[in-house]
Amino acid sequence: MESATSSRAYPLVSIIIPCYNYGHFLAEAIESAANQTYPAKEILVIDDGSTDNTSEIAAHYPAVKYVYQPNQGLSAARNTGIQHSQGTYLVFLDADDWLFPEALASNVRHLQQHPQAAFVVGAHTRFYSDGQPAKAEGAVLPAHPYQALLSRGNYIAMIAAVMFTRWALAEFEYDPSLLNCEDYDLYLNITRHHPIVQHSQQLAAYRIHAAAMSASAQPMLAGALKVLGRQREHLRGPAELEAYYRGIHFWHTYYTGGKEFKFLPGSLPLFSPALALFLKAAPYTALRYSLGYALPRLLKQPKAMLKKLLKKLLPTAGKRWLHYQGRLGDWTPAVGQVALGDFWRLAPLSNEFGYDRGGPIDRYYIENFLLKEAASIRGRVLEIGDNAYTLQYGGPAVSQSDVLHVDATNPQATLVGDLSAAPHIPDNTFDCLVLTQTLHLIYDFKSALQTCYRILKPGGTLLLTVPGLTPIDRGEWKKTWYWTFTDTALERLLAETFPAGDVEISSFGNVRVATAYLYGLGLPEIDRASLAYYDPQFQVINAVKAVKHAPLD
Incomplete structure (x- = not known):
């Protein structure tokens, strides 16, 4: 073998x-x-x-x-x-x-x-x-x-x-x-x-x-809560404590219905017994199941008759459901009829940028941008904080990977300093700079961009992402979270700091994505079609590819 x-x-x-x-x-x-x-x-x-x-x-x-x-x-x-x-x-x-x-x-x-x-x-x-x-x-x-x-x-x-x-x-x-x-x-x-x-x-x-062993709900729920409960004495700080209590709720929801009705083996019985079962164990699923049973039959009616029936008989809740299914076009509820649902709250669903709900929404845009521009991540590359993206998207095209960090004790740091004041980094050194979600933490961001231009080789590329509509970190970065940037602001900044350079600005987001991000939803909770739609009024992430001017020989 x-x-x-x-x-x-x-x-x-x-x-x-x-x-x-x-x-x-x-x-x-x-x-x-x-x-x-x-x-x-x-x-x-x-x-x-x-x-x-x-x-x-x-x-x-x-x-x-x-x-x-x-x-x-x-x-x-x-x-x-x-x-x-x-x-x-x-x-x-x-x-x-x-x-x-x-x-x-x-x-x-x-x-x-x-x-x-x-x-x-x-x-x-x-x-x-x-x-x-x-x-x-x-x-x-x-x-x-x-x-x-x-x-x-x-x-x-x-x-x-x-x-x-x-x-x-x-x-x-x-x-x-x-x-x-x-x-x-x-x-x-x-x-x-x-x-x-x-x-x-x-x-x-x-x-x-x-x-399969995991097909029985009640033993699995008891086992999951037992395992989770063992961690209680080891929790360190409020974030882990909050995660622990969310976990208790998660397991109960997972095994007793909630957003998905799981772990009931075999096919569903007839409508009435199934509805009774759902009403007992998962009432939210019961509503969706009953609508799913009745509405397909209603929708088989002739189109003109259906529209007439809907306008006359269907309550706001039904119209809303059809709108969610993409069957009622650009419907807008009347004043006083907006259903805010889980968003009717003063605190977000998560304060962790969605990390605890499957990953941050903004990473989708950041990582797709880096994937699109991966050919620029080559030669000698400098990344701020760590070199994860350099390795992920540059791969064998990277001949030397450097990490700039303000903390000299960071084991990954090959260079130590503040990007806005880094005279010790030589001019014309790097083929690529990867600067993701960092510029907003630098008070003198214009000097930081000037440093980027100075230390890039002629023809070298800056790959920059910055937040637009965003929550503000309540932890490590709370005291240094200074700025957000629009595409217009970036256009002016890069014109000043990358003279005669080739600059491309990309912008991502819409009202649905921005709202979800502000409320702390995770990436798996947003469909790809919503992520792909762009509305310049709601810029969640802005990205820049800036190439340093290479003078003619």
């Missing part, structure tokens, strides 16, 4: 497959592990007391290390796998799931780039045994993983998309006393103490079928 050459060139990865009476799925899991493009791997099947053909299936694969133990549960089986494995990195693959071919190679690459990380996690795709279309789950990339795990549950979701370091699992192991939510418990314990790496590449397939 692993040649002497590959073991020297690549760190060994152990793929641990616990199996309890899933022999009919096991071959697919083993073959997905064996077919990884990454060469240095070992595969272990931990038979947790199966009474089916698990051992016979495993025996068909001589390279697989088979370990049998009396039935002790999933956590104990995974711990047994850790004890019998040799890898520097470890992946747990449930026997009914499978890996995509590049899964190991992708995660190893990220861990090697971030040796301080305890584990790395990517994205996954759900495959439904009942014939529903597969669904690619977008990665959630919060800035504070521990707080996100507290507030919105196990957002990581699939264990096979995670690759652990051995040192992390030596410090924290699975708790065999847990009947479920063992992954959630481990993630919380690790992220409380160590950083992790997160990315959006699809790595694994998560099979949804009737026998």
